[in-house]
Amino acid sequence: MPARRLLVDPDAIDPDAIAAGAAALRAGELVAFPTETVYGLGAVATDEEAVRRIFAAKGRPSSDPLIVHVLPDADLGAVAGGERTDVERRLVDAFWPGPLTLVVPRGQAIGPTVTAGGPSVAVRSPAHPVALALLAATGAPIAAPSANRFSYVSPTSADHVVHDLGTACAVILDGGRTTWGIESTVVVERDGTLVVLRHGAVTAEELEAAVGDLVAVVDPAAEVDDGAAASPGRLARHYAPATPTIAVAPRAVADDASAALPPRTTYLGLGGRPSHLPAAVHFEALAPPGDLVGAAWSLYDALRRIDAEAATDLLLVELTGEAGLGRALDDRIGRAASGRRARTAGELVVLLGD
Ligand code: TXA
Numbered sequence: 001m002p003a004r005r006l007l008v009d010p011d012a013i014d015p016d017a018i019a020a021g022a023a024a025l026r027a028g029e030l031v032a033f034p035t036e037t038v039y040g041l042g043a044v045a046t047d048e049e050a051v052r053r054i055f056a057a058k059g060r061p062s063s064d065p066l067i068v069h070v071l072p073d074a075d076l077g078a079v080a081g082g083e084r085t086d087v088e089r090r091l092v093d094a095f096w097p098g099p100l101t102l103v104v105p106r107g108q109a110i111g112p113t114v115t116a117g118g119p120s121v122a123v124r125s126p127a128h129p130v131a132l133a134l135l136a137a138t139g140a141p142i143a144a145p146s147a148n149r150f151s152y153v154s155p156t157s158a159d160h161v162v163h164d165l166g167t168a169c170a171v172i173l174d175g176g177r178t179t180w181g182i183e184s185t186v187v188v189e190r191d192g193t194l195v196v197l198r199h200g201a202v203t204a205e206e207l208e209a210a211v212g213d214l215v216a217v218v219d220p221a222a223e224v225d226d227g228a229a230a231s232p233g234r235l236a237r238h239y240a241p242a243t244p245t246i247a248v249a250p251r252a253v254a255d256d257a258s259a260a261l262p263p264r265t266t267y268l269g270l271g272g273r274p275s276h277l278p279a280a281v282h283f284e285a286l287a288p289p290g291d292l293v294g295a296a297w298s299l300y301d302a303l304r305r306i307d308a309e310a311a312t313d314l315l316l317v318e319l320t321g322e323a324g325l326g327r328a329l330d331d332r333i334g335r336a337a338s339g340r341r342a343r344t345a346g347e348l349v350v351l352l353g354d
């Protein structure tokens with residue numbers, strides 16, 4: 001059955017729509033809802049059967065744990081075990097509600113399906129009026145991964161959710177485009193460090209500023225990145241469009257690579273058209289030059305649109321090469337390209353020959 005799609009204006013919340021979503025959740029059904037990052041596919045986190053339905057709907061392997069969404073209160077109740085550390089408390093104070101996910105010991109209310117059998121649970125409090133209203137009306141924590149088919153591009157609008165999961169959920173709360181358009185940052189405190197398991201809307205620099213005097217903030221790029229990584233969101237192919245994609249530094253499209261490009265090539269850039277881009281290549285800017293927030297907001301929508309148009313045989317997406325939000329963007333762009341990155345024309349020619 002197609003989902004009931006209910007419009008909810010984030011600035012003037014319709015309590016009936018929220019009540020319908022909460023009732024469906026309490027009945028063990030799945031509800032898609034907007035957060036400030038991307039849309040989530042929610043189930044009551046303490047209802048193991050409903051949580052299993054999330055994995056089935058997404059086609060997600062049961063080994064990939066879910067984020068539990070809670071109201072912005074540092075007391076995590078029975079969701080998390082043990083006491084919050086100084087670092088965790090400070091992160092909660094600084095970033096909740098907001099796009100920061102903390103991995104903490106699993107509490108007794110959370111079953112093994114949510115955590116993929118692991119001893120820890122990922123928790124965050126979303127800064128979106130619709131998500132917060134839904135949490136309050138449901139009266140329970142909500143487990144929700146991004147509301148896309150597994151390994152496809154995350155959804156930043158209700159249309160994206162309908163496309164991927166239109167018959168898999170009971171209700172879709174349509175609150176318009178999400179604010180950030182890129183997922184939350186996932187962190188865990190481990191051995192006196194704060195490990196960034198997934199770069200996201202909160203930057204490593206902001207984490208440093210909040211807790212850098214207590215712990216070293218560690219970048220995952222320094223860690224092994226394989227299928228057995230600590231956080232499955234770090235799989236090499238994730239957030240990936242169907243269109244063959246290569247992540248490129250701008251200088252990779254110099255003259256000596258042009259001849260090897262297929263006729264229907266699209267270049268998704270971060271500002272102006274690179275001067276040496278062959279005339280035949282279709283160019284689109286994600287955002288004005290230097291606007292990383294705008295680029296993050298546009299990226300997933302652009303990837304989905306290019307798939308839907310089916311007019312591109314090769315998609316080149318420009319890497320930012322920047323710190324801050326650039327790390328999250330370059331991570332997503334690299335995964336959208338299944339790890340195929342070209343920094344020079346020579347590297348691009350090699351990848352095109354593969
Ligand atoms: O912005 C977001 O985080 C969105 C919205 C809906 O909240 N959610 C989201 O969920 O992106 P998902 O399931 O697509 O990504 C969750 C990430 C994955 O990389 C997963 O491996 C990691 O969090 N994760 C979840 N539980 C974990 C745990 N216990 N330990 C380590 N990583 C965990």
Ligand code: MG
Nearest residue numbers: 145146147154
């Ligand atoms: Mg996801």
